[in-house]
Amino acid sequence: MLKMNHLSKVYRTHLIETHALRDFSIHVREGEFVAVTGPSGSGKTTFLNIAGLLEEFSGGEFWVDGVDVRGMNDDQRSRLRNEKIGFIFQGFNLIPDLNLFDNVDVPLRYRGFSAADRKRRIEETLSRVGLASRMKHYPAELSGGQQQRVAIARALAGSPRLLLADEPTGNLDSLMARGVMELLEEINRQGTTIIMVTHDPELAARAQRNVHVIDGQVTDFDAEPQLRVPAGNDAAVALA
Numbered sequence: 001m002l003k004m005n006h007l008s009k010v011y012r013t014h015l016i017e018t019h020a021l022r023d024f025s026i027h028v029r030e031g032e033f034v035a036v037t038g039p040s041g042s043g044k045t046t047f048l049n050i051a052g053l054l055e056e057f058s059g060g061e062f063w064v065d066g067v068d069v070r071g072m073n074d075d076q077r078s079r080l081r082n083e084k085i086g087f088i089f090q091g092f093n094l095i096p097d098l099n100l101f102d103n104v105d106v107p108l109r110y111r112g113f114s115a116a117d118r119k120r121r122i123e124e125t126l127s128r129v130g131l132a133s134r135m136k137h138y139p140a141e142l143s144g145g146q147q148q149r150v151a152i153a154r155a156l157a158g159s160p161r162l163l164l165a166d167e168p169t170g171n172l173d174s175l176m177a178r179g180v181m182e183l184l185e186e187i188n189r190q191g192t193t194i195i196m197v198t199h200d201p202e203l204a205a206r207a208q209r210n211v212h213v214i215d216g217q218v219t220d221f222d223a224e225p226q227l228r229v230p231a232g233n234d235a236a237v238a239l240a
């Protein structure tokens with residue numbers, strides 16, 4: 001699903017060079033739920049942004065679904081991102097002037113879906129996260145946990161195969177955090193691969209696999225992940 005080999009990322013200003021990632025290697029298989037932990041500044045967000053094709057990298061190799069990302073231009077990367085990847089951020093990143101329906105619609109508008117297909121997807125994902133009755137509400141009228149559910153609906157509406165979450169429970173109290181985690185687990189059971197950065201050891205422990213990042217490098221991971229994909233899933237075998 002996602003494979004990085006000896007990846008590096010250097011941020012350069014005229015004064016300093018920051019090696020945000022160095023010799024970073026990871027292999028996430030179809031159907032996995034991976035938790036990424038590590039101290040602040042260790043490179044977790046950088047990794048996630050590169051994984052989500054939002055940021056370029058400086059060196060090394062990177063494949064998404066067997067496709068070599070190195071040779072791709074901006075358009076090709078955007079297309080791959082829109083088709084395959086959904087994002088959830090710590091701060092939800094909802095648009096305050098848009099109601100929930102229109103918030104979830106934003107990324108779909110880039111995809112060339114028909115209006116009817118978009119409407120179906122929006123209603124389906126909002127009901128999947130338990131907010132079907134709130135479609136005309138605005139983000140400010142919701143709790144933090146509900147806002148994060150909208151952000152999850154927005155990430156899922158395009159049917160991504162890979163969901164990337166950067167501290168999705170970081171702004172939530174523990175009860176709401178647990179609710180969001182349960183929703184992510186449910187989404188993973190239904191087949192979406194998830195990579196989640198978290199500070200919360202309790203949530204990390206619930207993932208199938210933990211990857212620990214220190215100083216831009218993977219220091220620690222379980223070598224043999226337990227897959228939840230059903231036996232005989234050809235796609236998973238081919239992509240593993």
Ligand SMILES: Nc1ncnc2c1ncn2[C@@H]1O[C@H](COP(=O)(O)OP(=O)(O)O)[C@@H](O)[C@H]1O
Nearest residue numbers: 011018019020039040041042043044045046047
């Ligand atoms: N846009 C940027 N420009 C310069 N340095 C950056 C930028 N983004 C991140 N960094 C640096 O890269 C390192 C890793 O940052 P980050 O990936 O955000 O860490 P984490 O998410 O683990 O807290 C840090 O030293 C940070 O200051």
Ligand SMILES: [Mg+2]
Nearest residue numbers: 044045046166
């Ligand atoms: Mg971060």
